[in-house]
Amino acid sequence: MEMGDAPRHSESQTRLLGGTEQNWCKAVAGGTGITALALQISKEPNIPLFKKALQKLQNDHPILNYMLHKNTSTGSTSFIMNPPIPHIRLNIMNQMKTSELLKTLTSRDSNATLSPLHTILEHEININEWTDIATRSSCMGGLHLWFANVYTLPDQKWVLVLRLHAGICDRTTAVSLLKELKEAMVEEGGGYKEKGNVGIEELIPVGKAKKTFWAHGKDMVAYSVNSLTLTNLKFKDVKSPRRSEVVRLKMSAEETHKLLAGCKLRGIKLCGALVAATLLAAYSSKRRPSNSNRKKYGVVFLNDCRPYLQPSLSTHEFGFYHSAISTSQEVKGEETLWYLATKVYMTFENSKNNSKHFSDMADLNFLMSKAIENPSLTPSSSLRSSLVSAFEDPITENSSDHERELGLDDYIGCASAHGIGPSIGLFDTVRDGQLDCACVYPAPLHSREQMQELIAKMKTILLESLKMEGKA
Template sequence: MSDSLKNVDGQSRSLGGTEQNWCKAVAGGTGITALALLISKNPNISDFKKALEKLQNDHPNLNYKLQRNSLNGSATFVINPPDHDDVRLNVMNLSKTSELLQTLTSHGSNSSLSPLHVLLEHELNVNEWSENSTKGLCLWFANVYTLADDKRVLVFRFHAGICDRTTAVSFLKELKEAMGEKEGGGCKDEGNVGIEELIPVGKTKKTLWAHGKDMVAYSVNSLRLTNLKFKDVKSSRRSEVLRLKMSKHETQMILAGCKLREIKLCGALAAASLLAAYSSKRHLITSNFQRKKYGVIFLNDCRSYLQPSLSIHEFGFYHSAISNNHELKGEETLWDLATKIYKAFENSKKNNKHFSDMTDLNFLMSKAIDNPSLTPSSSLRTSLVTVFEDPVIETSTDAERELGLDDYIGCASAHGVGPSIAIFDTVRDGQLDCACVYPAPLHSREQMQELLANMKIKLLEGFKMADMI
């Protein structure tokens, strides 16, 4: 581990390239991670605060503050000791919550959404990190919203630099354990460095010529990709969310179809999104089988591949991206396309592209942020869809029921640089529940509702055609 990413003076830590990139992305609106929980039992605020204090003690990342160099714009994590009098917990009473909800639901497309959904979207679009501060910016926040009938919505908001999806899942698990007065899985974040410092030797090996060739290929191919129709390219953007849910039986059939073909759920979700997008353009296509090329980005958790390997309880951003393009001409079936998409991803991983292309993709992402005009309609869209290699698998426990945890949604914002739709998939008690994030008003809620409805149709048609029900 090089000294450049250790504590520089006992008080700060330099950031790796991926972390620096996320600081730029989050400032523009992509990478604000929110975890919203609906609690039907009035939580004891004192116990809740103690649980958060425990997590702060277990995870130094939760005590970081973000500082930027005013000269070159580079970012640094300033390490503060845990301050139990400074737990970032804001409690909003019933009157203020009701007033906020009334304002948020006054927009036509929000009127039918639940308080949990509305407050999640609200938090995804609160961005303290778009401004500079000489004192440093906190990297996570906790808010409690009070609803009627002794219900609460708890929302945690994190900067992507310290929180990938695995971190968010582990945070929730450890919080539930701490609230239940059980020993959590905190491990003092032994990694506590940027992902680049932990990549096994030789996995990033690539010649200068190969770097240049790949970056040109990524850049040229991105200009040839088909995008969803943009509704409004001029107005300021925000992230909105829709949920794609499947019944337990439907979920079992989809997972069985994936297992039969030795692929993962991400392949089926990516294929369904591409097929749905292609069918949405049918009225614009003159021939029956006009070719359209779409971009798919896979995010995979690299903790187990790093050296030393990290546990899921070590907080930070340790995901990498693999970008592939796929051409459709309208005659593809769900399972054939899903297999093709997943095998392309799997082959890229076998060739270590999740490590060797990390610098290239970070560079291109940074250039897109700095120069939006390089992307179609200055939309900053990098692909049609982003999916995770593995879904989150959750099974409700007696402890959760005792806490009154009725529902929750976790996802990250995507209205800066990113895909047209980012899918955060969870299989909860055997049922598929996807939080699908998109940039509005670049895309409208009605447009994305139609896309998700078509995705569900494609998924259902897939296993019906395979005679699996």
């Protein structure tokens, strides 16, 4: 049966996972897709109100009350509402326990200079509750899909963390969840009731995913052969167990305004500029760069499909409704940022206009699944699918009265990427007019020093391009 031609199912207490959700279960088990939202606040949290707010989210979004269950006899994986009433898994760590944890985490040399918020975020995206699903779910009846933790810092500060499975939480879900949580914490807003709660494949417009058998075969061969020609960032350690780490790329409000204006002038989005800067920085990281030495890099764009589904979904429909568009970009080393940014973005835009985000979904899911099952199919068994992944649109937010009432100082949101995935996952936010991009990478496959240098080079490339534009 073609995707998009599947029958629409009404909401039930149990449902099988769609193809994309099944793939995310495999990916999360391996370390990619553990999503965390970490908020640092300077006002003591009202724990009963926090619990009440979490409960309200579960009432509005039944998917948050689901558990992940794998039938060991049939191999099928399902979401099961169990128990049928909202349950909260909230862990509160006092200051002594938090301090002990931070002392342990910062004992690594590469972590010594990180802020407590940054350190706790990295800790959370490396807690994997979903490994070995078959064994654990058989004795538990299912696995919880999200968790809430509170860490107590010195100097009257706290860090609230929500950690979720990617199968129920794409980036849009994370943004809406945080918005609804802040509203519920000040007892305002609400009324967001889900009407979807089905896999993305069931909502693809009829015909958009159609592809002949030979077309499927041709495209999968093309993707496979093309992957063999891609250049990877230098691997530092391919044998040691992996974890996800984060480097933050920040720009001032003035710099961000100029960058966004440059994108608007050229009819492209911020993702094009960020990806182009990543490619140029990666190219320049070679020991002996040469203008005659062309390199091809893999780039994956993630776009929210909610507006294009049938029926369309609002941003408050929780679940995973993003799709990937895989592209490759050749870099000579002599390109300007804006030339490459426009080229990169238009490649993505043309693919999207040709419905590649729907028609290639099954192919990319299949290839991703095979890579997870057979890491040796990837360079050095690294499980790297591309150099960089980026979202089509940034998160754009401005400080609100809700945040001031909660005493919100800072927050970071991203997902792990040390299983199958890119060398750099870009999670960009424009907050109060300032770019704050969490760049996630697999360590020790790549070192923190290596990535800090790369991100610093990216920023230099962006700023130099803005200076040149100012002189033009």
